[in-house]
Amino acid sequence: MGIRNLLFAHRDVEGIDHIEVYEAHGGYTGLKRAIEIGPEATVNEIKVSGLRGRGGAGFPTWIKWSGVLSDKSGKPHYVLCNADEGEPGTFKDRELMLKLPHLVVEGIAIAGFATKSQKGYIYIRGEYVEPAWQIRKAIDQAYAKGYLGKNILGSGHDFDLYIHMGAGSYECGEESALMSSLMGERGQPRLKFPHAPLPTVEGVWQAPTLINNVESYCAASWILQHSGAEYASYGTEKSKGTKIMSVSGHIARPANYEVEMGTPLMELIEAAGGVVNGRLKAVIPGGSSVQIMTAAQCEKVTLDYEGCMAAGTLLGSGGCMVFNDTTDIVLLMRRTAEFYMHESCGKCTPCREGTRWIFKTLDRIVSGGGRPGDVELLLDICKQIDGRSYCGLGDAAAWPIVGAIKAFREEFDYWIEHKRSPVGAHCVPKLPEFSQQLLSLLPAR
Structure with missing residues (x-):
């Protein structure tokens, strides 16, 4: 367990973003091997590896790949890379695209071959201008070398790869909203399975579509360059391989760290130099949408x-x-509630109204207007959001609040009773004008 650089093995090699250097370190051997063994065997290699989606859901990757490959509808197949990395606290995909763009491109090309897709799209977060340029250069170099385009490496398979820039919407990181945005529609979520077909059956342009995130495609490159069995030799029985963790906050060396699945959290914190300017109080392990843990929990997880x-x-x-x-x-x-209020697309009532009520209640508490019953009010609002929203953004807005109340209820009670911070904090940032306009639409409560 501990730090295990598989995807990051060549991160610090000078010039690794150039295709000749990448090839010298085993680059594109994964694509060559995929072509050699064929689509079905390539998907099986992903299955053997035990790779699960690294975007957050942890869904078995091979099932998606197999779903698109097995389609017999006669429709074209598409491969999408979700590079719309907007989750607060997460910046791993940015570094992968900046430093290892060919690892990303190779993984998508492998997926294109394995699913018999002829077109792929990388949907990149609008703020990621420099990573997009790196990917653009890598795509151009891959075309020049025959890894993309017509008759890839003499295989008879054609695959074109395009970049699509987002416009700064957190919501478009949700896969159905991403597909809508890519097609030129409003970036809002669609109905989900079982009320609508899966993307592998009916995705962009009503055709079978594979969607994975940047880290997942990079892992696919590594797996085909080495083997699924070798990848599965790392990690735990159910969580195979490695995970890139974006470590930030009160930490000595904030950065991306690739760790073997099953590594104790405290070992990662130690590898990052430990907590600075105080003792450990809490950790949010998976981005702002997951529940916070106390220091005692961190010792065991x-x-x-x-x-x-x-x-x-x-x-x-x-x-x-x-x-x-x-x-x-x-x-x-x-601050977390303000983010989700601002980023709600407004399509469904629970998320649109609930995120504003969560923020309004918390803002009133930290402004000295807390009242008995406010904690129960927050829990009730979260209950009305959780599981009732059109997509997972509503759940993402509710879970952190519920988790924080469960773990640190005494701090909420202290604010309500004493009208001040229990730790002496006093910086309540001024609300942006846009957020003020949102709140002005709510009735007094």
Whole structure:
């Protein structure tokens, strides 16, 4: 367990973003091997590896690939890469695209061959201008070498890869909203299975579509360059391989760290230099949408899907935010609630109205207007959102609040009773004009 650089093995090699250097370090041998063994065997290699989606859900990757490959509808197949990395605390995909763009491109090309798709799209977060340029250069170099385009490496398979830039919407990181945005429609979510077909059956342009995130495609490159069995030799029984964790907050060396699945959280914190300017108070392990853990919980949790679930949280996207004992949890939740209120697409009532009520209640508490019953009010609002929203963004807005109240109820009560921070914090940022306009639409409560 511990730090295990598989995807990051060549991260610091000078010039690794150039195709000749990447090839010299085993680059595109995974694509060559996929072509050699064929689509079905390639999908089986992903199955043997035990790879699960690294975007947060942890769904077995091979099932998606197999679903598109087995389609007999006669429709064209598409491959999408979700590079719309907008989860607060997560920045791993940014580094992969910046430093290892060919690892990303190769993984998508492998997926294109394995699913018999002829077109692929990388949907990149609008703010990621430099990573997009790196991917653009890598795509151009791959075309020049015959890894993309017509008759790839003499295989008879054609595959074209395009970049589509987002416009800064967090919602478009949700796969159905991403597909809508890619097709030129409003970036809002669609109905989900079982009320609508899966993307592997009917995705973009009503055709079978494979959607994975950047890290998942990079892992596919590594697996085909080496073997599924070797990848499965790392990690735990149910969580195979490695996970890139974006460590930030009150930590000595904030950065991306690739760890073997099952690594104790405290081992990662130690590898990142430990907590600075105080003692450990809390950790959010998987991005802002998952539940916060106390220091006592952190001592026991392991970084894998099952370990985090046992601790009452999720591994999520791997955005590991570390907080010392100077952190005011209520102020932290206020900031989190403001983000989700701002990013709600407004399509469904529970999320549109609920996120505003969560923020309004928290903002009133930290402004000195807390009242008895406010904690129960927050829990009730979250209950009305959770599981009732059109997509997971509503759940993502509710879970952090519920988790924070469960773990740090005394801080909420202190704010309500004493009208001040229990840790002496006093910085309540001025609300942006846009958020003020949203709140002005709510009745007084």
